[in-house]
Amino acid sequence: MIKDITSTAATIAIAMLLPCLSFSQNFEADSVFTWQLVETNNIGSQSTLKFIPRTGVTPTGWDFGDSNTSTEVAPTHTYSYTSWDDSVTVTLNYTLNGESLSHSREIPVSPAFFFVFPDRNLGRLASYKRIFLNAYRIPNHPDSLGNLRFTWTVDGSPLAGNAFDDVALDQWPNIYYTFTTAGLHQVKLNVRNSNSGQTAEFTQTIRVLPDFTSGKVPLENIPNVFTPNSDGVNDNFIVPTSGTAWFDFRIFSRSGGLIYKAESSVLVWDGKNNQGTDMPEGVYYYVIEDLSGQYESAKGFVYLFRGKK
Template structure:
């Protein structure tokens, strides 16, 4: 009799455990940001002793019948940019539980990177200013990387300034990274010249336009600038890697309008010599 009661009690407890078995559905994706056409691997992380069925919904109605899966750990490819809500319903023969993650997957277009560069009169010839952008950028963030030596990348912004070590041709690359390998890299060859150039007129009147006589050099070597008036007297002398003159004497006295003469040389390299005429106007 006692044996029968024990057997019945065990059967009752077993049935009760099966009847009231609880499920806490949960899952994760190997990443939540991808590019169009990339595939994601989803992993079931539901908690329960007995799960027999899985029903996934990837929120991707454009994929039609591929929008759902009954595998425990499925793979799904998203082919259209957008934000997607994903859900998993885990169940057994008498209980089910659904986990939904709103706006869980961000699908982005493969970035189309481009960059331009400039070598202006206001910068030494070895210094270039670079500006990169993404032509098809969206509202989400990007990471940007520059390489000026083709051996390593440095994370930065869309604007970069680089000083090259010498004259020559350099391959510069710009990378825009939208996440999870969703990136584009563009390359350009930059020709760096060793120059020594000077304007022939300037107007130091504080109007913000051509106020300073700027000598464009490579910015690496040291130069000497001599400015003479029409009687041959030295009115200004400067030694620097980047030469400029504001129309004053070395003592800071404003000079009158007129014609002046300059001579540029370098204590570093003898070939660096240049002479010319400057017209100072106001």
């Protein structure tokens, strides 16, 4: 029996278990079409996908990238694959607002393929923190799994936690993970069909920096100007870090008065003092000390320029 495992529960956001992420920002957000995995028993060699055009798009033809085509609006197609990292280029010919257009996407065919993202809220503020999303948008909810079971390993060791309360359901299909060391790490997702016993797996190599094995490292890419004017560009004073250190972060006025102080694992200042008042344009002095011993201390000047929105 074929069961669509991403239908009713697909609207349940991953944010239920990953607070920093929602489906409003995902790898399909700007696509002309999306796809869903349809559960089949033989996941070790085949993937069945359903393709869905975006609202307002009128399909005139699909090219599935394997010499097969369709003129259906939302077709379902089964791929056979021999390698875990096989992919196909799917093309949709369509009309939009009376114009004939074409859109292509490269799509992985292994049910175990996953994407890697930084923490949505922290980004480059925390390079050791990553989000791993299965390629088929199956959310972290028991009703969405069907017969599929997910198991994650990092560098050959099964991950602790990131699992359903019911141990029979194994781990979540999407996880949030903080690396503890720098370097190259092998992250693997194994997907098993509990009905047929067939499995699929996919491994990605993740490079994590900076490397603290030789001692403290300097803070890099410290900005000398930022523009907190709410235009969405360079609004904060941001210093990239691993996200695993613990900092004493202080901002002083040019005359030496302390205006902002925080202890945090990330380094970001929005141009306000500790009472929440916007500080005027000008030059400010920062002092950053790593209380955990990963980074060298840093001090210097930054120019706060508000400009125009």
